[in-house]
Every structure is written in structure tokens, then in C-alpha cells.
Amino acid sequence: MPTLTIDGQTIEAAKGTTLLEAAQQLGIYIPRYCYHPNLSVSGNCRMCLVEVEKAPKLVTACSTEAAQGMAVLTASNKVKAARRDVLEFLLINHPLDCPICDQAGECGLQNYYMEYSLAKSRFNAADKVRRPKRRAVGPYLALDNERCILCTRCVRFCSEVTKTSELEVMERSDHSYIGLKEGTALDNGYSLNIADNCPVGAFTSRDFRFKQRVWFLKKTPTVCLGCATGCLIEAQHNENVIYRLTPRPNAETNTWLCDYGRMTYKAVRAGDRLTKGVIKNGQIDLKPALREAAARMDEARRSAAVLGSPWLSVEDNAALARFAKDALRTENYCFDFNCGQGIKDGILINNDPAPNTSGVKPVKAACGGITLTELSRRIAAGRIKAVLMEARAAALIKDALKAAGPRLIVFAANTGEIPAGAYAALPYASYFETPGTFVNYQGLLRRTKPPVEAPEGVKPLWAVVNELASCSGTSLGLDSVEETLKGIYIK
Amino acid sequence: MISVKKVDNKPLNLLERVYLLEIARGIAVTAGHFFRNLINPEGMPTVQYPEQRIPLPGNARLRTRHRLKIRADGSPKCVACFLCRTACPACCIHIEAAEYPENTVEKYPAVFDIDLSRCVVCGMCVEACPEDAIAMDTNELPGGALARPDMMLTKETLLRDIPSTGDPSVKGASNRLANEYLKTRGEQ
Numbered sequence: 001m002p003t004l005t006i007d008g009q010t011i012e013a014a015k016g017t018t019l020l021e022a023a024q025q026l027g028i029y030i031p032r033y034c035y036h037p038n039l040s041v042s043g044n045c046r047m048c049l050v051e052v053e054k055a056p057k058l059v060t061a062c063s064t065e066a067a068q069g070m071a072v073l074t075a076s077n078k079v080k081a082a083r084r085d086v087l088e089f090l091l092i093n094h095p096l097d098c099p100i101c102d103q104a105g106e107c108g109l110q111n112y113y114m115e116y117s118l119a120k121s122r123f124n125a126a127d128k129v130r131r132p133k134r135r136a137v138g139p140y141l142a143l144d145n146e147r148c149i150l151c152t153r154c155v156r157f158c159s160e161v162t163k164t165s166e167l168e169v170m171e172r173s174d175h176s177y178i179g180l181k182e183g184t185a186l187d188n189g190y191s192l193n194i195a196d197n198c199p200v201g202a203f204t205s206r207d208f209r210f211k212q213r214v215w216f217l218k219k220t221p222t223v224c225l226g227c228a229t230g231c232l233i234e235a236q237h238n239e240n241v242i243y244r245l246t247p248r249p250n251a252e253t254n255t256w257l258c259d260y261g262r263m264t265y266k267a268v269r270a271g272d273r274l275t276k277g278v279i280k281n282g283q284i285d286l287k288p289a290l291r292e293a294a295a296r297m298d299e300a301r302r303s304a305a306v307l308g309s310p311w312l313s314v315e316d317n318a319a320l321a322r323f324a325k326d327a328l329r330t331e332n333y334c335f336d337f338n339c340g341q342g343i344k345d346g347i348l349i350n351n352d353p354a355p356n357t358s359g360v361k362p363v364k365a366a367c368g369g370i371t372l373t374e375l376s377r378r379i380a381a382g383r384i385k386a387v388l389m390e391a392r393a394a395a396l397i398k399d400a401l402k403a404a405g406p407r408l409i410v411f412a413a414n415t416g417e418i419p420a421g422a423y424a425a426l427p428y429a430s431y432f433e434t435p436g437t438f439v440n441y442q443g444l445l446r447r448t449k450p451p452v453e454a455p456e457g458v459k460p461l462w463a464v465v466n467e468l469a470s471c472s473g474t475s476l477g478l479d480s481v482e483e484t485l486k487g488i489y490i491k
Numbered sequence: 492m493i494s495v496k497k498v499d500n501k502p503l504n505l506l507e508r509v510y511l512l513e514i515a516r517g518i519a520v521t522a523g524h525f526f527r528n529l530i531n532p533e534g535m536p537t538v539q540y541p542e543q544r545i546p547l548p549g550n551a552r553l554r555t556r557h558r559l560k561i562r563a564d565g566s567p568k569c570v571a572c573f574l575c576r577t578a579c580p581a582c583c584i585h586i587e588a589a590e591y592p593e594n595t596v597e598k599y600p601a602v603f604d605i606d607l608s609r610c611v612v613c614g615m616c617v618e619a620c621p622e623d624a625i626a627m628d629t630n631e632l633p634g635g636a637l638a639r640p641d642m643m644l645t646k647e648t649l650l651r652d653i654p655s656t657g658d659p660s661v662k663g664a665s666n667r668l669a670n671e672y673l674k675t676r677g678e679q
């Protein structure tokens with residue numbers, strides 16, 4: 001445990017701690033480009049130079065281990081001059097692209113220039129070195145070599161995290177540039193992390209490109225529902241529109257976020273978003289659709305079935321269970337889901353595509369119900385006349401549905417989810433629009449926080465269930481989210 | 492503490508207190524203007540705005556209706572960087588950015604609306620523009636309108652070239668890319 005002083009403050013750092021990390025523990029920020037806490041140390045950008053007493057030259061804080069008795073200065077005149085000069089070197093050939101660059105507003109060069117330099121350029125803008133401008137590399141990224149400062153965070157990400165090594169520094173010295181290896185494309189499923197990691201505007205997201213300036217974006221911490229991993233994310237939005245999802249790094253679950261998860265926000269404003277009820281492929285207002293669905297469920301009564309869904313929150317599953325027990329008074333309801341959970345690719349993507357398989361278990365514990373195989377058997381045997389469920393859960397019993405063909409009444413957020421042959425579909429607010437409780441594969445509680453508002457007239461699923469019950473003359477009394485969770489114990 | 496200033500108003504004298512004489516003096520002034528304008532209507536300083544307008548002095552500090560400058564090929568100089576929108580204190584600018592497929596300038600405004608009914612004519616958009624693309628030098632005063640939509644300036648009505656101002660100007664960060672693109676297109 002070496003003890004050292006940084007800017008006069010004493011710290012006892014663990015063995016192997018670098019100066020940059022030790023300073024961070026003291027709350028002293030050292031500027032950096034190539035250093036990233038989750039990638040290997042490269043030490044090429046020279047932005048983190050600090051002065052160590054009795055050392056002949058300035059040292060890079062990111063690659064120097066803390067040693068006994070070190071006296072480090074991070075704000076001496078020598079260090080300040082070094083930072084200014086490093087920035088000047090980086091900016092000599094950096095194009096004046098800020099007005100057309102998506103990184104502007106969250107750009108390492110802009111921020112550090114304002115903080116550490118503010119020097120006027122001594123070089124002629126016309127003499128800047130030219131490099132290829134933007135081109136698409138892979139389905140999600142665009143690369144602009146002229147803006148690159150060769151920090152190699154992208155190269156290290158591809159070789160260390162995804163282990164696909166598509167990117168490499170080509171050529172030598174001042175000819176060097178970041179390039180794709182021949183015959184590869186950046187489609188490793190995690191490529192958008194490169195756009196996040198890039199401290200400048202060299203890699204930008206093709207999806208987010210030019211949609212919105214970053215300084216207009218507001219950030220809401222929420223949860224990714226792309227699979228059972230349940231990564232913590234941040235939804236960035238403005239004026240009721242989500243523009244992108246970024247990871248919220250945490251020790252338990254995720255540092256990064258997969259491309260699939262990042263695109264899940266698109267369903268919220270997709271062209272096929274369901275805002276009205278659907279009866280036999282024709283869209284009608286929600287009220288008459290609810291009455292029609294309630295009448296069909298009433299008709300079936302005891303031979304009606306309710307299927308929960310691992311895609312729905314605990315609240316919404318609980319509301320469905322209450323509907324089966326108190327409104328329909330049927331025995332045919334199922335909240336029994338099992339899926340072999342675990343990280344499929346060694347990074348983030350889970351074997352279980354549904355976000356809440358673990359979260360339905362407390363509902364089953366509280367409300368009981370039959371198993372999925374038993375429900376399938378009863379449907380296939382023709383004992384069930386009508387099934388109420390969430391659209392995506394239909395895939396779990398699709399063989400039985402095909403065999404018997406009961407009336408399907410589904411809840412759907414997008415028309416694309418509605419299974420073929422469904423009798424009625426009812427809209428509900430997605431979890432970007434309403435809060436919901438989920439439990440991820442590790443058993444960790446995940447609560448979504450809605451960044452945007454639902455389209456007019458679209459309500460959370462538990463509220464739609466409540467109305468459906470009142471249409472058939474039963475009051476479930478589900479007036480708030482808290483009400484739905486009554487009697488359910490999530491550990 | 493509010494400071495109070497006492498004013499010693501001159502007390503009215505007898506003639507002023509009589510009142511009638513002062514009325515007659517006021518009517519004489521009004522009647523004098525009336526007859527002078529009746530005999531010589533050209534000398535009248537008032538005009539029938541907005542049908543009739545006085546030419547503006549052409550002062551460099553004058554802020555008049557906006558315009559968007561254009562490049563040599565007729566495309567807008569604006570690159571939809573949103574800085575005018577950010578600077579605008581009245582939030583009257585609406586921009587939607589789009590991407591050129593081949594032009595290295597990459598970005599252009601697909602929609603650029605200025606709501607004149609909100610605009611406070613402060614000129615902050617012109618100050619903020621890094622591309623020297625927006626100007627308020629049309630010498631047209633935005634007049635009134637009968638309906639709100641008539642006060643909306645769209646990209647089509649904003650794009651305008653005024654040759655006497657020396658357009659296309661060479662200022663602006665993305666101008667290098669634009670000129671290079673125009674050059675390569677000229678060679679083809």
C-alpha cells in the first residue's frame with residue numbers, strides 16, 4: 001500500500017493503482033483522451049501528463065503506477081503548459097467541423113480547449129492535413145478520419161471487449177489513420193459503444209446523426225428491456241421524443257450497451273404504434289374496443305384463459321392475475337415462465353429475450369395459476385374459448401393456439417407484434433412512457449422511469465385491465481400502480 | 492429608502508386660471524397645422540403605412556427581415572448547426588437537419604422556419620452564426636399580418652441572394668468543404 005501525495009493531499013493507494021486513478025479517488029480530475037477505465041492503458045494521447053517531484057520529465061498519469069513517497073503535482077505551471085501544448089498539437093490538423101459535427105457539445109477537444117487552453121491557433125487553416133471525410137463503416141457507425149486524434153480507444157474496444165478486432169491503426173507516424181481491416185465491417189453487435197467512447201467526432205452514430213444537438217437533450221435514467229440482462233441505461237430525449245439510449249456504467253450488470261438494446265427506443269414512435277383498439281384488423285376507438293373485448297371474455301367466462309407475459313412489468317402481470325381471479329373467476333391462468341438465463345455471448349446479450357422472466361415469479365407465488373404446459377394442453381384440447389394475453393407471449397403457446405384456434409384478445413404496443421388471427425388488440429403504454437418494475441437475470445430489481453409521455457388516450461396496461469373489468473361489471477379497484485402491487489412480495 | 496424629490500410647480504397666473512384663453516391658444520396650434528397641410532399636402536411628415544413607406548437609411552446597424560445566404564450553386568450556406576436556435580431568446584427558429592448524400596458539407600437544413608410573430612428582431616441569430624449564413628440586411632421591415640401563418644418565414648422565402656452585399660461570402664467554417672465540392676463538380 002504505497003502512500004503518496006497528490007497536490008498536497010496524502011492518499012494511501014492500493015498496489016497497482018495508477019496516478020490517474022489515485023487522483024480520481026481524491027476528486028482531482030486529470031484530463032485524458034486515450035485512457036478509459038474499462039480498456040487497457042495505452043498512454044498515447046499525452047493529455048494526462050503530470051509532474052512528479054525528482055522525476056526528470058513529466059509522466060503520463062494513466063500509465064504510471066503510484067509508488068511510495070511520490071509527490072505529484074497536477075496543476076503546476078509546467079503541467080498547465082504541457083496540456084496547452086498537447087492540445088495545440090492535437091488541434092493543428094483538426095478540421096473546423098464543429099458546426100456540422102455531431103460530437104459538438106460533448107466533444108473532448110471542445111471541452112478541454114475551453115478548460116485548459118483558450119489559445120489562438122498559430123497555424124494556417126488552409127494548411128491542415130486532409131483525410132477522407134465521413135463514410136459508413138458498418139450498419140450503425142460513420143467514420144471521419146480527419147477528426148480522429150488516434151487515441152485508439154476504438155481499436156482497443158474491438159480487440160478487448162468484442163474480441164473481433166475489426167479496427168486497426170494503419171500506416172506509420174503522421175501517416176497513420178484508423179481503418180477497417182480488409183473484408184470486415186463494424187457489425188459486431190456492440191459497435192455503437194465505439195461512438196460513445198470516441199472522445200472526438202471521428203465515430204458518430206448513423207442512427208442519431210443530425211437528429212438533435214446534444215445540448216438540447218435531457219437525460220432520464222431507466223432500464224433496457226431488450227433482454228433479461230436488464231442493463232442500466234440513460235434515455236436522452238427532448239420535447240417528448242427519445243433520440244438515443246446510452247449505457248449507465250455500473251459494477252453489477254453493464255459497462256456497455258448492445259446495438260440491439262440501443263435501438264429498442266424506436267418502437268415508441270414507430271409508424272405501426274398502436275393508439276386505438278383493433279377488432280378483426282379494423283381500428284376503432286378504445287372504448288368500444290374494450291366493450292367488445294369484455295363481451296367476448298364474458299361469453300367465455302370459465303372457459304376463458306389469461307396468460308401473463310415475461311415482457312410485461314410486475315405491476316401489469318399482477319393486474320392480469322387479478323383480472324383472471326376476481327373478474328373472470330377462471331382457473332385457467334398462467335404466470336409460469338422458465339427460460340435458461342445467462343449471458344449468451346460473454347458480454348451482455350442474454351439467452352432469455354424477455355426482460356422479466358424472474359419478475360413474474362413473485363406474481364405466481366402470490367396468485368398461483370397453472371403451468372404453461374398445462375395451459376397449452378387445455379387450449380389444444382379445445383377447453384379454452386378465449387385467451388387474454390400480451391402480444392409477444394403468444395409465441396410461447398403458438399402450437400396450441402394453432403391446433404385449437406381460440407379467440408385471441410391481446411395487448412399490443414405496436415401492430416407488428418399482434419399475432420396472426422387475433423380477434424382483438426388493445427393498446428398500452430410502453431415502458432418508455434410508464435413506470436414499471438422488472439427483475440433481471442441476476443435477481444436485481446429494475447425500475448423504469450418514463451422519459452416521455454404516452455400518446456393521447458393510451459394508458460398503462462394495468463389501467464386498461466381495470467377498465468376491461470369494469471366493462472364486464474367488476475371493479476378491480478386498480479386506481480394506482482401501488483394498488484396493483486398489493487400482496488406481491490418482490491424480494 | 493425611496494428618495495422623494497419635491498417639485499416647486501409655478502402657480503398658475505390669472506390668465507391661465509381663466510382657462511378660456513389657453514383653450515383658444517391650443518386650438519390655434521391645431522388649426523394652424525390643419526390648414527397648412529390642407530394647402531400643402533406634400534409637406535406632411537406622416538405616411539400611409541404599410542401602403543406607403545419611407546425608404547430606410549441603409550445603416551449597417553439596421554436589423555430588418557432575415558434572409559439565408561446562398562452558395563454559388565444555389566444551395567443554402569446554412570449547415571443546420573442549431574446555434575441560432577440556441578441563441579434565440581424568443582425561441583422562434585425551427586430547424587430540421589438533413590444529410591447530403593455526396594456533398595462533403597454533409598449537413599443542410601431541410602426545414603428552416605422563423606416565426607416573425609415571435610421574433611424580437613434582436614439579431615442574436617446573426618451574431619451566433621458560425622457560417623455567416625443568416626443575415627438581417629434585406630431592408631424590409633416585417634409588417635403586420637392578418638393571420639399567424641402569414642408571419643411564418645420558411646426556408647424558401649428566406650433563401651435570397653443580394654448581389655450588392657458581395658455574396659457568396661468566403662466566411663464560415665464549412666466553406667472550405669463547400670468550395671472544394673463545387674470545384675470538383677465544376678471539373679466533372
